[in-house]
Amino acid sequence: MSDFDRFQEEVINAYHEKKEKRLLPIELERASPTQLMNYCLTLLYSGALAGDLLTLDRIFNPLTNYPDLETGIKKFGANGFKSLQNFMIGKTTKPREAIVKLLAVLIDFQPRPYDKWVKERNGSTGKNEGEKVDEGSLNPWGQKHKEDVGQGENQTLEKSTFAMENNFGDSNRKFSSESGVWSKLKKSALYGVIAFAGMAGAYQIADSLDRECMYWQTDRYVPVACSEKIAGVEIIPLDKDIVKNFRKIMSPDTLTLKSVGKVWYGKPTGDSAEFYTMKGVYPMNKEKELKPATEYIIKKYVLDRYK
Incomplete structure (x- = not known):
């Protein structure tokens, strides 16, 4: 069994264990594609994903086509989370690596990201035995497979992955190979800058896109445009301190x-x-x-x- 296979096994086992103990928010218990996308956005708005921005950028905005991660997630759409749902409910047993890494983020699996998990499991050498090439930055969700995607699924996922594979494969392969030779010092510096930028900017998201209001979702308040209509939800004036600290x-x-x-x-x-x-x-x-x-x-x- 490769390192990544073991990582996948630990992540899905952690998900089921937390679900059995009722330690998951309702969005993850129901495992609806829309709920999964909304929960991912909720964590982003709250700043809880500051340490995962590099992983998520490689999944949702690998080609930097979008101005920010939020736009990348929204453009990906709820249908893009169908493969993640299939993995969570056991319909998919051999998911793409990006799906496993995303679930690790959403359930707050520790240790993460994957590189950190490898180092802790294999010692200070960080030797990664049997890992597949990380296709997260090339094609995060892969081609449509029968076990991954239902026949009735919207074609958004298929189109997005087709475009990434055919138009941008070479440039991303170059990026992937170059990233493998970064020094530990450069990696640490990059992660630090990304984390700092994420923490500094996460709570400024509410200032953009007319997010001057908020509403309660599961375990926190989420910034939203005051003009937005959400069924069964009370929209109230934004309080940044509450968005940041109230849980x-x-x-x-x-x-x-x-x-x-x-x-x-x-x-x-x-x-x-x-x-x-x-x-x-x-x-x-x-x-x-x-x-x-x-x-x-x-x-x-x-x-x-x-x-």
Whole structure:
């Protein structure tokens, strides 16, 4: 078994384990192509993908045809995530490398990216045994295969991959081969610059494209144009601090008595509680304010239930 095969196995096993323990956001549990795309954009808007920008650029904007990663993801469209959905639900057993790497990003698999995983698994030499040529920058999703893509799938994916293979294969092969001889110092510097730029610019996304409003999605607020209409969603004025720092804690079992005074809670029912990273209005009921989580609340709704 090659290194990448082992990496793929660990990533999909991590996905299923988190799903069984209900540690995944609803978008990943349902595994809808549209939900997958929206969740990817949500993470991008929040700045959570600052360390993954190089990986994602090679998947969604390998030829720098688009002004930014957000545009590349949107142009790729929900249909482009169909192959990822097939991998997650077990319909595809031999996915393209880009699909595996994208799932690793979305489920916060550690360690990542793949190069870091190889180094930690094989020691400081970082020897990569049996890895296939990384086709992520050449053709992230590959040709349409019967096991990868349903017959009714939109032709967007087919067209985009055809264009990348036929028009830009040579230039990207050159880039791929050259990147393999970068020194560790140059790589570290590049990753540092990308991460810094991502962190500095992620929260400025809301200022572009008329994103002066926001709405609640699963575990955070997402910037959106005030004129946009989303069924079943309340659009409210943008608060950059809330977009950046306000999160629903999706794994309450990680809370301890040390969390007292550091987290807040709201009650969806009389016998349950949801926890959040900062004070504010309870997203499920805008008429209620979140309350500081006391020792009693942590014991009753966390320690007595999860420990």
